[in-house]
Amino acid sequence: MMNESTIQDFLEYSQMVRGCRPKTAEAYAIDLKVFNTFCAIHYPHVDNPSKAKIVVDYIRYLRIERNNASAAVGRKLATLSAFIDFLILMELLDSKQDQRKKWPKLLDTPKRLPDVLENKEMQDILSQPDTTTILGRRDRVILTLMYSADLRVSEICSLRLIDISFTEKRILICGKGGRERYVPLDSIVEEALEEYLVSRTSEISELFVSKKGGALTPRAIQYMVKKYAETAKIQKKVTPHKLRHTCATHLLQEGAHLVSIQKLLGHKSLSTTQIYY
Incomplete structure (x- = not known):
């Protein structure tokens, strides 16, 4: 068996x-x-x-x-x-x-809040990409999306040009389990995107292009986040998922409703989102 x-x-x-x-x-x-x-x-x-x-x-x-x-x-x-x-x-x-x-029921373990970045630490990271270069403009969009739109690394890698709607001010995201959702295209992300797209010349369908011309990989994004955190002299361990936790925590601190955060994160269950509460 x-x-x-x-x-x-x-x-x-x-x-x-x-x-x-x-x-x-x-x-x-x-x-x-x-x-x-x-x-x-x-x-x-x-x-x-x-x-x-x-x-x-x-x-x-x-x-x-x-x-x-x-x-x-x-x-x-x-x-x-x-x-x-x-x-x-x-x-x-x-x-x-x-x-x-x-089966015996396991006792609940104490709830541990995710470790997040302070607002100044987050802003220091966002200011690191050199936006005079195409790669710097690309990286600024990615960092901004992870922080303001709460995207997972896999969602960023699979994001396509046709998923962006400037007229409807929203982005179509294909999340875990193939579940689709829309996230708002706010003015900061829109501005960064427009600057990146002006100099983007690749013919591939994916939005973010690597230095070699192919689609960007999760490992490349993980390395990128680590690099910018180090240049910003952040003492904490910084990962793409920590930026996601930071976004959710900051939204809650600013008064956002838990259900709204759940939809933005793409959580199937509200109980998953409640770790921030």
Whole structure:
């Protein structure tokens, strides 16, 4: 039941049927590999991965031998639960054997607010790109979008010219799980975009072009953010995701409604956005 073939079928099902993103499937694969390792040591002939005793021992294994925090344990149990759903769906496990109702509930962990930048630190980073160059103008647009429109790195990389509507003052974003949303095209982003597009000559559909003429990669953006944070002499560790957290936190401090922030961030559930509250 926990063989490689069944796990591979589950991963393909997750992407092709449920529509999970490749990174989600990768996370599933890692989590199930951990469970397989645990089973190989303690339950080499497991026939029902939903058994409460197995799960209790698995939690103990994660906490003691792997030193996993509650959040990591919870994620691994969620992956195991999704795999069990698949086994039942494919009639590899009888639903009457499902013992998930007996699983122990993990205690809630204290809520930790995301680490964010101060307003001056953010402005110092935004002022770093050399806007006398095409790459500097491109970078200023990217930094401004991450901060003012709350975009993920993947969303910036996949952004296309046709997604920008100057007449309707909005940008179409393709987010996680293929979910689409619009974010406002404010005056600061619009001005930076217009300056960049004047000197942009590439024929590719993606909005942001690399130095070599191809689409910009997530790694390139991560390096860019780190570089500008260092030149701005920011002492904190700065990543693209931290700019996203900073935007959400600053909006909340300025009085924005939590639901509005949820829509801007592209969160499927309001509970995900509530970490800022």
